[in-house]
Amino acid sequence: MKFFLSILATILFLSFPVPGRCTDTPMSDGTQDCLGCHEYSHPGIVENWQKSSHAQTTVKDAMGVGAMSRKVSAKEISDTLSSQSVGCAECHTLNAESHSDTFEHNGYDVHVVVTPQDCATCHPVEAEEFSHNLMSNARNNLAGNAVYRQLQVSILGTPVYSESQKSFSQQAANEETQAEACYYCHGTRLEVTGFETRDTITGELTFPTIKGWPNQGVGRHNPDGSKGACSACHPRHGFSIETARKPYTCGECHTGPDVPAYKVYSTSKHGNIYSSKSDEYDFKAVPWTVGEDFSSPTCAVCHISMLTNTEGEVVVRRTHRMNDRLSWRLFGVPYAHPHSASPDLTAILNKDGLQLAAAFDGTEASDFLIKPAVQAQREETLQAVCLSCHSSSWVEGHWQRFENSIQTTNAATRNATKLMTEIWNSGLATGLDQGGNPFDEAIEKKWCGLWLFYANTIRFSSAMGGGGDYSVFADGAYQFSESLREMEDWYLLRRQSAIDSGARGSY
Amino acid sequence: MKFFLSILATILFLSFPVPGRCTDTPMSDGTQDCLGCHEYSHPGIVENWQKSSHAQTTVKDAMGVGAMSRKVSAKEISDTLSSQSVGCAECHTLNAESHSDTFEHNGYDVHVVVTPQDCATCHPVEAEEFSHNLMSNARNNLAGNAVYRQLQVSILGTPVYSESQKSFSQQAANEETQAEACYYCHGTRLEVTGFETRDTITGELTFPTIKGWPNQGVGRHNPDGSKGACSACHPRHGFSIETARKPYTCGECHTGPDVPAYKVYSTSKHGNIYSSKSDEYDFKAVPWTVGEDFSSPTCAVCHISMLTNTEGEVVVRRTHRMNDRLSWRLFGVPYAHPHSASPDLTAILNKDGLQLAAAFDGTEASDFLIKPAVQAQREETLQAVCLSCHSSSWVEGHWQRFENSIQTTNAATRNATKLMTEIWNSGLATGLDQGGNPFDEAIEKKWCGLWLFYANTIRFSSAMGGGGDYSVFADGAYQFSESLREMEDWYLLRRQSAIDSGARGSY
């Protein structure tokens, strides 16, 4: 069988010209073998790869460029790898022994899932930084947090109506639903559950079955024990720096009312100029020079990329630990607060014993958060980007408003939570203190939307200078104030009803 | 060889240079007469046409290319037509006798509305396929369905407040409102109501007055008895294949929470790569080669276009009957279900006597729907596209989650509908069984939004691999669960009020 397959592979290989061969970049025998079949069976990804830097440069050449232009951060790479392009075989057979998804495939030990640990062979600095980033912990920080698990159940659970009780109970969502929902972005847990044999164009072949696959969430748990997915932002199989630097990549996960960064950016002055002029920008230049290569920032400009000025001096260093430039955590929490000191948020315990950086009354679990000095340092790093185009007074004015927005949205949330607490205490809803899920009743959802969507959107709008509609009418202050008044209205009616029926507290 | 090529280049250069009359493409006398005035009075559309393939190629030349590259599907076309470009006169005087909008215009029998029947002169396969598509029936399937008529009245009707009764009744919307709303996409009925004389730059001229005009809805009823509008996706007067292949065209009608395909696509991995790299794609290539001409799909790639692999083999055949590649109907209905066997949905009758493929309790009217074998075949057709870039295990994993989403959203809707039924039965709202419109009261609208917007958005997000926000926070599971809890909250309060007032049932 193996013999037959290699004959077939040879035939396929000989009859279909492999595009990569047109360039002079040497390709490994392994990759040539892969292409022999896959160029035919998966033309889309093969062609995509052919156009990539991975296909068109040897690692050695990539390492030979000046320090500022280098994209390969490894100091040493084996001769075997470095003398060739980075093809199918290079990534999909790396570290085979540590991959539980490794399988024998036409004479090669291939694994399905390429992980940050694999990418670290050439890009160790980026992988290391990313491992200390909140994103690589995105799965854990959700699944390992008891409060968020309650939120998740209240949203994703399947409602079951009891005709006798005339009310709903909630069944936990199955794994497929979870993988499509929260964990699409946060990352699934990939687990090899067995192997199966399939008919393919080259005959019967055996492949691993992987629970949680496919997935490219930023905090994915991989079959080699690593966390994250570089392909979340560097999509397969072009791994284009251009795509990662454009805002659409971030928009995949940062677009809904819970984290409206992309929407706010799109209607900001920055986003306007980007949309209008970005066809004149150079998204591939490394280093990336302010003014010369682009004249309006994208997400990557402010949060990730290394920038230089026209003198070639570094404005800001590259980082794949994006919170290096972020002093405040704005979203996914009732109260904005200084970022957590550790990217593992599950260790946080606030005064109420919850894994949230601020208690429901707003009191911060300060021991777990970065100190003002660290905040100041991160601000300075980010503001170095702003100052490339804006005067100090502009930047200070902007920042002052941003911190004001944090204060006012936190204060507004605190006030709304006082009413919610009154509702819980009066027995009209069942909160944590009453042994219930604080997110699953109608009135609780109203309260939750207040901070999860609206306070949050106001903050994003303020942070990114988007102002205008997202601060006010598009999931902003209008909707915040409306929800708040609806909570009040709800409460007053039920309180009145309770009084009227002489049955207060019987709800 | 080089000599031959330079001769050929010279010939090509001489035969097709610059747009319009400057080119050597022969133009009919009729079209030249039209341009005599219209180039001046309507420069926008004339210039647009000048840049089109219609202006720059004779039909004969268009028919002369290889079978795979041919865009003209007619086997034979009259010499008169085929020896010239396709200009104003060609389309606007075709089949004059069957057009009730034909009028005498400077010596020509011209009609205003060009219809699929006109386009079929050169593109009969596409017109025929489209006539068997759901879209060409879009007007009928809405206007001819008693349930949807009730939905339409509940939405578009003008509310009239009675000060004595202190409540609203609904007046049917007038035809102008209907044409701006549902029938903007579904298509109006065009009806010649008379003729009127206008002053023009060339003196007094007579034109037909057409009720329902303008409109380019996909299921438009035309003055020649045909249905549909090719210009819905191939906008006048460039009729560009590039525009039809880009996602913005589909986004014109598929963008709201009722059918959020474009929004979901925009934030999907596919949409991200498209936005980032599509300036490098070739949107005019026929055949359209995966990987070579594009590396991320648009709507047309998955649902309409003929695709080839890099060997020139057909991956999937072209179809203008888009449901050829769709096994499930996802939107516009309470329950997702196998597609209808016929594109005319008005013939469906479910167990409750409604023209809906599934009854309110979820029971399918199976006799009217495609069988599992047909579903399987359609899945295979669509998955052939996926498999150009993804492994079998990827595609299977995706599909399994998609079908899970159908099951869970249907189950959730079924549960919500049980509560709605309880509300109807208890007399707190007036449903179909009580002789009322099931969509027009506040609580009914809450229930309607559940499936029409939220269950639906979850399914689209799942189907298109968009995941993330549209599954959860952007019209997804969060909003579904919130509406459900609000329905419950509404019911419990009114039930309690009824008990308290000792007047249960008096509502």
Next chain:
Amino acid sequence: MKFFLSILATILFLSFPVPGRCTDTPMSDGTQDCLGCHEYSHPGIVENWQKSSHAQTTVKDAMGVGAMSRKVSAKEISDTLSSQSVGCAECHTLNAESHSDTFEHNGYDVHVVVTPQDCATCHPVEAEEFSHNLMSNARNNLAGNAVYRQLQVSILGTPVYSESQKSFSQQAANEETQAEACYYCHGTRLEVTGFETRDTITGELTFPTIKGWPNQGVGRHNPDGSKGACSACHPRHGFSIETARKPYTCGECHTGPDVPAYKVYSTSKHGNIYSSKSDEYDFKAVPWTVGEDFSSPTCAVCHISMLTNTEGEVVVRRTHRMNDRLSWRLFGVPYAHPHSASPDLTAILNKDGLQLAAAFDGTEASDFLIKPAVQAQREETLQAVCLSCHSSSWVEGHWQRFENSIQTTNAATRNATKLMTEIWNSGLATGLDQGGNPFDEAIEKKWCGLWLFYANTIRFSSAMGGGGDYSVFADGAYQFSESLREMEDWYLLRRQSAIDSGARGSY
């Protein structure tokens, strides 16, 4: 000190090559001095300017082109200015004496904020027109209107919960919040509050502190007494006509449900073609020729730009008083109505004594509005654009539907307001007549959303031929009818409760 600084500036100037110098366009000494430091300290804006027409043309050359192509509308400009490019010094030292933000800066009297009065040196016609435009009055028209101030407080105010009263009061929003919200688009009031000394790369320097800065809102109050900000649409420091002509610029402020022009455009046929083909358009051509330079309109095409036909004849004149082409005011008001005769809306007084063009019952304050003859003239101006690509019957059909939408949405709002008035009169909410804020209670916000978002979105969708989803399911008729039924539902329950408790009117 001054001496030291100019020495330093000279050193910096000599050591860093100034890109602009590569071109042959003469640059003033002042601008060269500015660039000496700022090329290093603000590379982003300097590079942006280098690529602009301001940097690459002398004023004299810009004035020398034919009348139709001229962008400089001044008839005479001093020799000093006109013989050079328009650089930093030209704009930031103009009219120094009238700027309260002027400060001594390295030997120059520099002001921070460049205003329409400064731009008027070369572009007086545009500045004059803009000063008569609603936009330059956007701050006043909001801040100077007592009704809108109540709306603003109800939205932006910080809620304060009283635990004893168990209800909320509203604290007025602080100036930072206002500047981030309404006045981000409407414009802040810039006020020099003092001067401060900062450490800079060239030593200690003194700068003015400006309250309300940064801001680029269209109705900004400037330190020279002028109103508006050209940079709202012509972003610093490229001032690109291309950017102003693309729809993203308008989308910065016209995107939320209160004014969804950009969203509606994006999904319209016009927006589809723009998205698909605009890379082939010429956005810099002056004059701008229909069909030749573009084949689908952007916002600027219909509302601002001068257009010519392919014969070079003017289709429509350029205007920076955008309401020149607008007969109806559609948004931000309960009822659509003929535009105000004056751009200062604060002078309007309706029959109820409010500064609104129509009273809550819909009665127009006709004395303040343009007459039908003026409306007709404006329609004709706008329709001249439509007629470049559409037949008269198309345009008339469209317009008839648009005016129908105005009638039906106004009628629907009138009916909803009757119910709201009943609620106010019955004491269930506190409106204007009861001495309250008519926008701050839950039921009032429901009513407010009806017209501010939904009636309004229907009208925009109708006006811009976007039809479809924005007319119906995306903040359109569905949401209008749902809110209306929820108002009714709210009222009936409370009325019933009041009857049941024998305490009607006690609310």
